[in-house]
Amino acid sequence: MQAQSGAVPPPAAGISLGEAIRRAQAVETTYGAAVADAGVAQAQRGIARSALLPGIVYHNQYLYTQGQTATLGQPGSNGQSTSPVRFIANNAVHEYISQGIVTETISGASLTDYRRVDAEAAAARARLEVSRRGLVATVVGNYYSVLAADTKVAVANRALAEATRFGTITRQREAGGEVAHADTVRADLQQQQRQRDVNDAVLAADKARVDLGVLLFPDPTTPYALAAALDQMPPLPTKTEIDSAAKSNNPDVRAAFETLRSADLEVTAARFAYVPDLSLNYAYGIDAPQFAVNGPDGTRNLGYSAWATLDIPVWDWFATHNRVKQSTIRRTQANAELTITQRRLIASLDELYKEASVAKAQMTLFDQSVQTATQSLYLTNLRYAAGEGNVLEVVDAQNSLVSAEASRADGAVRYFIALANLQTLTGNMP
16 A cells, blocks of 8 residues: 655755755654654643742632521511521622632742753753654664665666676677687676676665655655765764763753753652642632622622631641652662763763774775775776786676775765764764
């Protein structure tokens, strides 16, 4: 079943690495989940902040209470109630309440909870950055793998053309009696092998394109072209620059640090349950037997009231004690995770920088190998044409050049991937 494509077709000029990263961010679901988590955490921060501010509601209520009615005929009763209501909680038989109420709760736990949620939001943003950098590293690896696969297809085609040309020369020399038929057979075998190499290279390139297409398009089989080249290699920063950037801009350490800060504030918030909470309330409006600004006798019904409440914790069956213990355990775990994250950063920086340095140095050797193999093939062909060499020397020279060119393509991908992995720790991403 073919996936439905809803993306804009790729430009004719080819997709740059930056555009590939943007497309992957729009399509990749894991990164989208990290974006959603960061958005939810930010919204939760706003909710916690609003809990610190005074709340205002417009309260409307109508109450009916059974009244007290005196016995008919009793002097002074006139058949009406001698007491307003039977329930002391209400003030009249008909009571109308329409008030604006302002409430503010002064609680250390609420303030600490806001700071805790703020730390969790910061940790979510850091995890989002971790996800983004991981996605970038994946895109870089697949992007340059496609370029390497295309390069290997070109190498295989050139090798096939060279084998075909050499086969033609061998048959001509056999027809002239200059070489044995065994040379023609060996040249034909070499040509057949080169054709198989072309088929394998094309298949590998198609697979690499589909792997990258999964990250770029809803339909992975969408045709596209890339705008970069393997010879456009960025420089490798110095070790000092890498260490400095990693210390100040590593999202893994930042996420672990914010998680520890959140756990520490969780302990503080749990301990605030031992402290009294103070609530302040102010109400202004109507609380009268009539829903009107003024009563029948001209009394003004509009008024206000204020009250304060102090709740002192006394006994909760050790619930607060257990919450403090629980949050303390989480804080200890968060501290351990921060420590191991810092250790892994130091080790990863050293390993990845050495990997990138070696890959960079290897590229110089690969270039030299390609140049040497090209010259060797050229000289071997001249010697064979002059009758001084044999067919095995030519075949060996052809194989050496194909191997050198393929190794150079693999080496370039190795360097780009190593550099991308190193950049995930330092923040110097595309």
